[in-house]
Amino acid sequence: MSEQSVSSRIDERGVATLTLNRPQVHNAFDDHLIASLTHELRELEHNARVRVVVLAAEGKSFSAGADLNWMQRMAKYSEADNIRDAVALANLMRVLDTMSKPTIARVQGAAFGGGVGLVACCDIACASSAAVFCLSEVRLGLIPAVISPYVIAAMGKRNARRYFLTAERFDANEALRIGLVHSVVEPGRLDTSLTQLIDELLKGGPHAIAEAKDLIASVANRPIDQALAENTAARIARIRVSSEGQEGTNAFLEKRAPAWVKAKP
Secondary structure, three states, X not given: OOOXXXXXXXXXXXXXXXXXXXXXXXOOEOHHHHHHHHHHHHHHXXXXXXXXXXXXXXXXXXXXXXXXXXXXXXXXXXXXXXXXXXXXXXXXXXXXXXXXXXXXXXXXXEEEOHHHHHHHHOOEEEEEOOOEEEOOHHHHOOOOOOOHHHHHHHHOHHHHHHHHHHOOEEEHHHHHHHOOOOEEEOHHHHHHHHHHHHXXXXXXXXXXXXXXXXXXXXXXXXXXXXXXXXXXXXXXHHHHOXXXXXXXXXXXXXXXXXXXXXXXX
């Protein structure tokens, strides 16, 4: 690649920051960025050092969604080529959505189209009050297809019926109201808010957090029946006898920090 479209760093706490690095095009997606971001996420998923993943962006925009030059190029390709290309984007969203590590979107600016998809795929989204959002696809004669499962899960069907169809821009407070983001802060407080979230996540057992994420995916939208009751009972029984579960319980009873919590210098 002629440019490093995604940069990655891991600090001493095990916090990995993935930064979209195409500010000159508002961090718009092309095939290179999609491939690079997917690769980096998979690497972090299998890195035992990593406790938390932050998705951030350089420049004034979080992500403008699809790069129009890339889309224009793809429009000249066959339907089969376009399917392969769309599957690559769908795989990126799935990889981000299913990570076992907790993920936070640091939304400092505009998120349009697929950029909204990235926000929706993260476990937690913290936005600057300067951020603006738009599901703009219908204005281009397109649809937000591959991001739709994640965006609808975040904002709900009713809100999707408005914003998918009107392609209106909405601000961070509206994103908060409809559930797309979890918090909105002034631009100067975005990193402070992010640090507070990370500090809370690092207090949890790494295995327990991964299990909690899997629990949510397994329980959501399922009927509350005997099979679900037995499944959840098996999950808590398994984790109670695990080494991490035993350490957490003992640490609580002994009024000390568990082994996974590093003492602050």
